[in-house]
Amino acid sequence: MDVVALEKTEEYQSRYKVERTLGAGGMGVVYLAEDIKLGRKVAIKQLRSDMTGNSAEARFRSEAQLLARLNHPNIVRLYDVIEKDHSIALVMELVEGVTLKEWMRENSPTLAEKLDLLMQICQGLGKAHCLGIIHRDLKPENILVTIDGTAKISDFGIAKALDCDQDLTREDHIAGSVQAMSPEQLQGIKLDARSDLFSLGAIAYELLCDSKPFERGDKSALAFAQQITQSPHIPPQQSCPEIPKPLVALLDRLLSKRPQQRPESAQQVFEALELLRKHGIDDKTDQYSETITQLLIKPRKKQSRIGMVLAALATTCAISIWGWKTYMQLPPQYLAILPIKVNGAEYDEYEKLLVETMIRQALLSTPSQLKSSALVSYTPSNEASHEEQIQNLHNRGITDALYASVNCIQIRCNIELQRINPANSQVLEQTSFVFLSDKPQEAQYTINNSAIELFPKNYRKNPGKESKMENDDYNRFLVVLSKLGGEATVNTNDLEVLQELIGKYPTNTILYLTYAKIATELFADTSNSKLLTSALGILTSAEGFGVDELAILEAKLSIKSISNDREGFESIIKKLQTKGRPSAHHLTQFARFLWTQGDFDESLTYASKAAALNPSYNNFYYMAGNQISLGDYDSAREVAEKMMEKYPRKWGGQNLLGVIELETGNIKEAEEIILSIPEDFRNWAAKSNLATAFFLREKYPEALEEYRDVLSTAPDNLQINIYVAETYVMLSNHKQAAKYFSKALELSHQGNSQKQRRYRAQALAYLGDTAQSISLIKDLLIEAPESTYIKHTAAQVYALAGEWQSANYHVEELIYQGMSTEWFSLPAFQNLCTQPQASAIVKETICIKE
Incomplete structure (x- = not known):
């Protein structure tokens, strides 16, 4: 099928509907088409009808075979190959964007954006090299940049696999572009991956310096080729005086005449660029620049001879993958640090505390220096014996415990370290040594290193x-x-x-x-x-x-x-x-994050899983917090009481119990519980809950004073601004109420979490924009239909909008859930009492009798 026939055919091979020509090159024409079966746009690259010689067809087939081996986000993908009537076409990924050459011409990218593109090219090139494939025609025209900034290497038409001896370019003598070739490629010397790195250097030079490394001028192709093979490239700082020194060093290495002087792999170039991208771009000090430069120009320890062929490199990649899987298969370790007690008659309590802190810090650092290991926080009850503590660890799934016993006489301390298996209380490894308490820093390093040596060698990282x-x-x-x-x-x-x-x-x-x-x-x-x-x-x-x-x-x-x-x-x-x-290491973090996002059901699931492994204060806190948010007050009360029993020095349990009593109508009890928290230990949440207790008991001046005390240290606290505004509503100070609702509305636009949108909806409703408020609250009810707080806000919003039936519906839900009368004292709710849409249960429960 010739070019004209393909252009005019409505459906190509009964699957691809050709729409138009995208471009043409020396060997082929590229068409935009639709894959009818899969419903996606594709690019079809067809061999030109006047290029059907054996060499041209072989190149197309070779490109297809090579692309079939490559599957990487930075390489254009091959979907299908079509052969019919001595014609061959490649069906490929359609890249919506421009070539790198066009991208450089049409954009003014930052240095960071340039480095990002180069890093992507390195990753795609590294994948090809890892599979034993050399591109041999790497140039800006053969790199596509998508609309979202993704670089994709294309046109593997003259690429070569090192396990194939056939050279498909022989009849054309030199295929491809002279400016894309390395000196050894122009000289006909056998190539390896570092030939592509020279071409990569030419691309990087042009991208970073906005000029080419070799001056072409009016030179013929032969004269230009001679310049590449024999003349040094233009110094990068001459073309671009502001280019950072580390990049100069990297470009000089990439454009070295001899392959042995270039970086060893695309991966090494990627790592150098990544280092610069993260740390070296904005630093202008000579000292830092020189440090980076030395890192880039310092040769690595060679794992094999420099001239190693890419076939061996492919083997190395396979070994690396196997080694990574082995690393990942290490059984996870969950470590806990048992309480540390320093015995020393001559030490006062403060001195003992500092020594204990130093030892604990040394042991806490251990898991981060071990593979597949995670630290599990552990605070035993004061009454538990050593044996009971070990048993508790086993019950929680902890696999290893570190224990330190310390005895000090003057500044000389003897420490015994043990690694214990909680499953059977067996001491797996132990060591003892002396440290000097007046040299705590040296002691910390010694203790840390000694603790690491208690674990098997295959778990230890490089110190x-x-x-x-x-x-x-x-x-x-x-x-x-x-x-x-x-x-x-x-x-x-x-x-x-x-x-x-x-x-x-x-x-x-x-x-x-x-x-x-x-x-x-x-x-x-x-x-x-x-x-x-x-x-x-x-x-x-x-x-x-x-x-x-x-x-x-x-x-x-x-x-x-x-x-x-x-x-x-x-x-x-x-x-x-x-x-x-270990995946369990992140359960607590995930639970906390989901809670802040308002996904209470899923957060509770993760917090419960985390608590099963590690019944820590934080995991209990997130469990109870989610249960309160879901209206499961009985379960939340049980968890809060357990927190108070296990962690008497922590006051979060009392605070949570206060919230439960507030929401279930035991306002006086809630106030007493929160007031039992020592004043110095009341955080903003405890102060806010105390103010809410005052509010619900109609002590509005006291509530306002407490809320404003919180605002004095956190003026941008969205929640407290809303509470202050509501308090002013109850004090009939509508001007001040509007002021704080306006501030809350402004703060709510700093993000788009459920909490921010909920308060935004409430502020909008009070400020009169009920349409936008209702739109927001509808979305929130779909996202979190079980959230107590969203239901309460929805009831307010609908009441303020005069949507009495909807307001009544949500108030009923909250009543059946167990929320008490006091939570409906705001005028918006009381106005519902006078409406015919108010149900009997609503009137009986929330309406204040005169």
Whole structure:
């Protein structure tokens, strides 16, 4: 079938409906078509009718065979091959976009965007090389860039598999473009993957420097080829003076005349670009630039000879995959740290606390330095014996426990470390040694390294390097660290101390993690989102200093789990899942995240699974919180009481129990429970619940004072702004009510979580925009039909809009669920009482009798 016939045929091979010509090249024509069977657009590349010689047909078949072996998002995919009447056509993925050459001409990309494209090209090229395929014609015209910025390598027409001796380009002498060829390709020398890396260097040079590495001018193809083989490329800094030094080093290596002087693989180039993309773009200091440069130009330890052929490289890839699977098959370990007790008659309680904190920190760091291992937090009851603690660990599915026994005389401390199997209380490994308490930093490193050696070698990672702090700085750090989980409370001054220490010791992983923990704890108290933003910024800055990547990802996940950034949360959790971390390690984080998103049913499922493995304070808290949100007050009360029994030093159980009593109408009891929390330990949530108890008992001035006290430390707390506005409604101060509803409306637009949309709907209704309010609440009722809070807001919205039947319906649901009369004291609900649509149960339950 010739070109004209294909253009004019309505259906090609009874499956593909050709629409129009997309372009033409030396050997083929590309058409836009529709795959009728699968209902998708495709590109059909057909051999030209005047190119039906054996060599041309063989090249098309070769391209099809090679593409059939390649399946990668950065390589154009082959769907089908059609042969009929001595004609051959390739049915391929339709890439909606432009060539890289056009993209460079039509866009003004940032350096980051350029590096992103180059990294994608490296990944596609690395896949081809891993399968023993050399492209041999890599140039901007053969790279497509989609609308969303995805790079795809195309045109494998003269690509070569190293397990094939046939050279399909021989009759054309030199196929492809001279500017895309490496010196060895132009000289007819046997090629390996590094030939494509030279072509990649030419592409990178043009993309980064906005000019070509070799000046073509009026030179003939032969003269230009001679320049590539014999003359040095134009120095990158000459073409682009502002180009960072590390990129200069990389381009110089890629464009080396000798393959042995180029990077070893596309993967190595990708890693170098990734390093620059993350850490080296914006840093202008010579010292940092030189550091990156040295990393790029330093040869790797060679696993084989430089001249190794790609067939062997394919084997290496297979071995790497096998090795990764083996790594992933390591049985997961769930580790707990048993309580540490320091015995030393000459130590006061504060000194003992600091030594205990140092030892605990050393042991807590152990799981992050082991493969397929996760830390399970554990706080035993004070009355439990050592044997009972071990049994409790076994009941919770913990596989390994670390135990430290310490005896100190003056500054000399003897420590015995044990790794215990909770299933049978057997000591699997143990060691003992002496450390000096006046050198806590050295002691921490020794304890940490000794703990790691208690585990099998196949679980151990390469030890990380922590920068040593000065003794005074380390002691300051221990004082801050001792507050986490202790009697003292953390504050913003602790963050300032940590930020100062991070500035002095930027390679110390523990400092970053401690900052993230304290920021998260303070956020729980204040609801100040700036704390989370600051922590994420600190963690991101850590990436440039070679700190523990996995630990930083875990810390970021913890922060994202209490934010509204679902995409960011899921992105991090996917990265962690590729690192061999046990899946149960993330159940708690996932439960917390789903809870903040308003997905209470699913969150409860994950929190319950997490609590089955690890009945920790946090897992109980999320269980009870979700049960309250779903209106299951009996179950929530049971969990809250268990929290109070197991964690008497934590006050979240009392706070949750107060919420349960509030929502079930036991207002006085709720007030008493919340007031039993020491004032210094009442976080913003406890203060808010106390204010709500005042509100429901019609103590509106007291409620307003308590709410405004919360706002004084967290003025942008959306929930509290709504509560203040409602309190002003009850005080008949409509001007102030409108002011706070307006502020809440503004704050609600900072995100699109269920909670933000719920309060947005409420604010809109009170401000008179009932149409938009009803639209929002309808969507929320579809998303979370069981949410107590959404039902309550829906009832308000419909009442304010005069939709009395709908308002009555939702009030009835809340009554049957167990919500008490006090929750319907707002005028919007009381107005329902005067309407004929109000049912008998509603009038009997919520209407205030005069």
